[in-house]
Amino acid sequence: MSHERTKEGMKHPMAALLIAALLLAGCGGSGSSGFDGEASSEPEAITRALDSGTCVEFEGVSYCSSDAPADVGGDTATVGLEAASDPVACADVPDSSVCVASIGFTPDGFPEGTEFLAVWAETVDGPWVLAATTPPPAPGSGSDGREVQATLPEPSAGTPPSPVVFAVLVYLSSVPSDLPAVADELADFSPDFAYVTSELSVAPASPGA
Numbered sequence: 001m002s003h004e005r006t007k008e009g010m011k012h013p014m015a016a017l018l019i020a021a022l023l024l025a026g027c028g029g030s031g032s033s034g035f036d037g038e039a040s041s042e043p044e045a046i047t048r049a050l051d052s053g054t055c056v057e058f059e060g061v062s063y064c065s066s067d068a069p070a071d072v073g074g075d076t077a078t079v080g081l082e083a084a085s086d087p088v089a090c091a092d093v094p095d096s097s098v099c100v101a102s103i104g105f106t107p108d109g110f111p112e113g114t115e116f117l118a119v120w121a122e123t124v125d126g127p128w129v130l131a132a133t134t135p136p137p138a139p140g141s142g143s144d145g146r147e148v149q150a151t152l153p154e155p156s157a158g159t160p161p162s163p164v165v166f167a168v169l170v171y172l173s174s175v176p177s178d179l180p181a182v183a184d185e186l187a188d189f190s191p192d193f194a195y196v197t198s199e200l201s202v203a204p205a206s207p208g209a
Contacts, residue, residue, distance in 0.1 A: 039058045044058075052065075055068045055193070059187060061191060061192070062192065063194050063196060064079070070170075072110060078108050079106070081103060087200065089205040092154065097154050101152055102150065104146065105146055105195070114171065118132070118133045118150075118166065118169065119169065120164055120167070124165055130180075134147040161203060166196070171191055176190050
């Protein structure tokens, strides 16, 4: 009888230990985030940044979603990307096979001398094409906003337009003088930060827009 009681008494402690071990295994790391480990590619880093609303560093570049706080020498800075309509209107350029799509962006908190470029792609996988940006507002104008202006291929009749992704590139010092016009990755433009939009559809601008 005493042997049977001993075996029976051991069942509950052993079960408790097994349950505790399973709970610890389920709670370890950051399992609930879906982002275990470091990003393995630039597109993955961009996707993580967009999904989490943060900045994700990969191989020396910080990829950020709109308004995500960037650490600049212990201070916080951001780039706000306009909540563009979806689809983005693409204005026809007369006598050409292109149209121009644009969104606004507002830098805040970056030190004096910081420079900004912009690029666009059809997906976060690239390739990325340099876009035009409007000049900084004049001091005292009361506006900090600027604009990305991307020249896109005009859609063919009956063919759905390709989507577009915009990225604002931040350079804390000078922009390199030998930037490519087209690059496979944002990192090829050597920015310190890249603020990226989600993928947006494109449509012809309404007449008169």
